[in-house]
Amino acid sequence: MRTAEALCAKRGARLTEIRRRVLKAVWASHAPMGAYDILAGLNAGTGKIAPMAVYRALDFLMEHGLVHRLASLNAFIGCALATENHAAHFLICRGCKSATEMEGAALTRAVKKTLSAHGFVPETEIIEIQGLCAHCHKEGVPKT
Ligand SMILES: [Zn+2]
Numbered sequence: 001m002r003t004a005e006a007l008c009a010k011r012g013a014r015l016t017e018i019r020r021r022v023l024k025a026v027w028a029s030h031a032p033m034g035a036y037d038i039l040a041g042l043n044a045g046t047g048k049i050a051p052m053a054v055y056r057a058l059d060f061l062m063e064h065g066l067v068h069r070l071a072s073l074n075a076f077i078g079c080a081l082a083t084e085n086h087a088a089h090f091l092i093c094r095g096c097k098s099a100t101e102m103e104g105a106a107l108t109r110a111v112k113k114t115l116s117a118h119g120f121v122p123e124t125e126i127i128e129i130q131g132l133c134a135h136c137h138k139e140g141v142p143k144t
C-alpha cells in the first residue's frame, strides 16, 4: 500500500478512497478477481458502491501499473512489481487458480525484438501462459 501511495504521489495522481479500497481488495486476494467479486466484497454490509465506480477505479489502477487485467480470465490481479509501466507476463495455474507475474527482462527484450522485426507497434501486451504451477504439477492435478 505504501508503495502504491508513493508511486501515485510521485506522479501527482490521486489515490482516492474508492481507488484505495479496490486496490486493497485486489491485493488481499492471491488469486485473480473478477470485477463483480471485487464489487461484492466492497459492498458487503453497506452495498453503496456502483459497478461503474469500481471499473473506473480499476482503469486508474491499471493505468498506473498497480493492477493487471488477465484477459483470458477477465479478472484482475495486483502487480507484484508495481514499478514503471511494464507489460503483463503471467503464468496462470488451473490447479490452484494462482497467477504469477514473471519478472522477465529477457522475455520483454525478446518480445520487443520480435515486434520491431515485424514493424509492429504494440498497444497492449499481455502474455498469459496457462498450465500447472510446480506445486500442482507435483500433486498431480488431473487434466480437465
Ligand atoms: Zn506487473
Ligand SMILES: [Zn+2]
Pocket: 093, 094, 095, 096, 097, 098, 132, 133, 134, 135, 136, 137
Ligand atoms: Zn497451482
